[in-house]
Amino acid sequence: MxxxxxxxxxxxxxxxxxxxxxxxxxxxxxxxxxxxxxxxxxxxxxxxxxxxxxxxxxxxxxxxxxxxxxxxxxxxxxxxxxxxxxxxxxxxxxxxxxxxxxxxxxxxxxxxxxxxxxxxxxxxxxxxxxxxxxxxxxxxxxxxxxxxxxxxxxxxxxxxxxxxxxxxxxxxxxxxxxxxxxxxxxxxxxxxxxxxxxxxxxxxxxxxxxxxxxxxxxxxxxxxxxQGESFENYLLEAPVFARHIKGEKILDSPLTDFSTADFGFSCQTSTKNDKNFVNFIAPSVYSKGNHSKISTLKNDLAVCKTRYFRPNLFEKWKIHNPNNPKKKG
The missing domain is CATH 3.40.1280.10 (SPOUT methyltransferase, trefoil knot domain)
Incomplete structure (x- = not known):
């Protein structure tokens, strides 16, 4: 080209x-x-x-x-x-x-x-x-x-x-x-x-x-x-995390609620003024090798992230995914 x-x-x-x-x-x-x-x-x-x-x-x-x-x-x-x-x-x-x-x-x-x-x-x-x-x-x-x-x-x-x-x-x-x-x-x-x-x-x-x-x-x-980059299917890319060099166990984040029941739209994230901010740990699903669960979680996080940072894109996503249970909120 x-x-x-x-x-x-x-x-x-x-x-x-x-x-x-x-x-x-x-x-x-x-x-x-x-x-x-x-x-x-x-x-x-x-x-x-x-x-x-x-x-x-x-x-x-x-x-x-x-x-x-x-x-x-x-x-x-x-x-x-x-x-x-x-x-x-x-x-x-x-x-x-x-x-x-x-x-x-x-x-x-x-x-x-x-x-x-x-x-x-x-x-x-x-x-x-x-x-x-x-x-x-x-x-x-x-x-x-x-x-x-x-x-x-x-x-x-x-x-x-x-x-x-x-x-x-x-x-x-x-x-x-x-x-x-x-x-x-x-x-x-x-x-x-x-x-x-x-x-x-x-x-x-x-x-x-x-x-x-x-x-x-x-x-x-x-x-x-x-694949899976930001703006694919009107969503921002899900958060990514670097692997721990020393192999420390990755635990569930104490700062974010990723439950699918109330998924997402009430995600509780800390601010930089929170004294626990430095303790933010990646979700444990990422480290357990279940690719189906990882894919589902990444999609859920992408939806949550898009709704928070780009509500205009989120509205487009809802239009193109009318039957998705996570579109409400």
Whole structure:
């Protein structure tokens, strides 16, 4: 999958992918990153990209003309790369439909073509297939996303959906914002990451990119890490506890009532001012190896946690789980 960032500060983008999971994903050819300097498309002598607002007002606005050239250039480059890479793409018909991972189909086809080679040529072909995958993603039409606080919030469901796109281009705003005409003409989607203001759109774009990338197959070392996470089925993730290094017995918590009779919604938890707070101990069910009971407890705790911290999500959970006995409260 290919990510493009249209930004005035490319260095902010590159540094984020130099460590940890996304660095490995990049090195393994699962994702590729491109930071495009918007200022390169300014035509004036000072390379300025901002203009005063029509009608007055504080702050400058990134002009439509500059963004238009930057985005159009990205689309033209995509078309040129597509023509140049035709010889590298396996000759096979692919259904370019929104529910099919085009890049993955090409990888499988490439791997089948290299099965007959020697061990040395297999290694070479494996590296070549990664490059072909990246080229395929680059040649796909970019799904253009604008970042602005005047938009719908980005959610986990959006991350999963966008992870199926071969190419996403983030347009990162600065100053007082982006000329609305650019958004209306070019945006496929517009997102914000919360009800607050950032200095620029780069941080928001990186948050989205991180969330999308971890939903791509192979990016996370353990695919089970995606299961039971917060926002799955409209619930926050259940509390997690680290194992005791010295193997001390894990006892029932003296501070929380997890009984299923009155479950949850009267959970008694201590505050930091409680002198017993430091004695909080993980529930004993976690340590007894009964996976059915552990799963049930985790679901119960997730419901309780969601009701307390995110009542809006809890209401959605109740709607989608009308027959659940724990929905009352």
């Amino acid at each position: 290919h990510f493009s960032f249209l930004t005035l500060f490319p260095q902010l983008v590159e540094g984020y992918f130099s460590d940890s999971i996304l660095k490995n994903a990049r090195e393994n050819g699962l994702i590729s990153i491109e930071a495009i300097q918007i200022r390169d498309f300014a035509t004036n002598a000072y390379k300025s990209v901002d203009m005063p607002q029509i009608g007055g007002g504080a702050g400058q606005v990134i002009s439509y003309e500059v963004l238009s050239r930057a985005i159009s250039s990205l689309q033209k480059t995509t078309n040129q790369d597509a023509r140049q890479n035709q010889a590298q793409i396996p000759q096979q018909d692919f259904a370019l439909d929104s529910t099919q991972d085009f890049a993955q189909e090409c990888i499988q086809s490439t791997n089948q073509a290299t099965d007959k080679n020697t061990s040395k040529s297999k290694n070479t072909s494996k590296n070549a297939s990664k490059n072909t995958d990246i080229n395929i993603c680059k040649t796909a039409r970019p799904h253009i996303v604008f970042l602005t606080p005047c938009a719908k919030p980005f959610t986990q469901n959006d991350a999963k959906r966008l992870a199926k796109k071969p190419h996403i281009a983030f347009v990162c705003g600065r100053y007082e914002g982006i000329d609305e005409r650019a958004i209306e003409v070019f945006a496929d989607e517009v997102f914000c990451i919360g009800d607050f203001i950032l200095t620029g759109g780069e941080l928001a774009a990186l948050c989205m990119c991180d969330s999308i990338a971890r939903n791509i197959s192979g990016v996370l070392g353990n695919s089970e890490s995606l």
